[in-house]
Amino acid sequence: MSGLKVLRYVAWAAVAVLLGAIGFVTAQHYLGPKDGGLLSPVASIGGPFTMVDAAAGRTVTEADFKGKPTAYFFGFTFCPDVCPTTLAETQMWIEKLGPDADKVNFAFVSVDPERDTPEVMRDYVAAFDDRIRPLTGSPEQVEAMLKAYRVYARRVPLDDGDYTMDHSAAVFLMDSDNRFVGTIAYEEAPENAMAKLRRLIDNAG
Structure with a gap:
């Protein structure tokens, strides 16, 4: 050669x-790390937003979530599998955390504001756990939050004229100052997910 x-x-x-x-x-x-660890805060993910808390019936901003760490999941109510699975897992995390669950904000954020009205979001999330805050808003408000959190979401037409949404499937973990510190992957091992949530709580203390 x-x-x-x-x-x-x-x-x-x-x-x-x-x-x-x-x-x-x-x-x-x-x-994010798979062993329960968290990253140093990443400033490029997260930021200001204005949405509607469908359960409370009022407008909220990122300021309403400061002071406690937050787990945000982005999805939609017509989702056939990923969203109900993740919400069921979130319900399980809340139950396993016990009283410590009150030290974390949990939120389900719509990527489909056309169909996910406040009423639809409220009733859908209530079927899992009322401590999960259902967030939706106008198309402009939703798009602004997705952009701030670097969330992928795309409308996909179906053959019958309807549509579905392709979107990021991870749960975004933010510290008490609303700074990104990691994710919980879709269907991540329960022990890893719980370790990350407990670390999130411990770091906030």
Whole structure:
């Protein structure tokens, strides 16, 4: 093999290692540790928002969630699987936390404001646990919050003329100052999820 080819292979190997390292760091920031740990606060995820708390029947902002850590899940009420599964898991986390559940804000945020009116959101979330706050709003308000939290959501047309929503499936964990510190992945092992929530509570204390 010529010296030029050797140098070329070495260069490509170096690029591959660099891209792998970048991918790993990015994944750590967006997915969070899998062992119950949390990240240092990440300022680029989260920020101001104005939404409607459907259960309380009033407008809320990020200021209403400060002072306690928050677990935000973004989804929609017509979701066939991911959303009801995650809400059921959230209900289980709340039950396992016991009295400590009151030290965390839990919120289900709609990515489908066209169908998720306050009444629909209120009734849907009430079937799981009334400590999960159902948040919705105008299309503009929802879009602004999705953008601030770097949440992926896309309307997908169906063959029958209806539509569904493709969206991020992780639960976003914010500290008591509403700064992003990690996620709970969809169907993450229960012991990992509980460890992250307990660490979130301990760090807030």
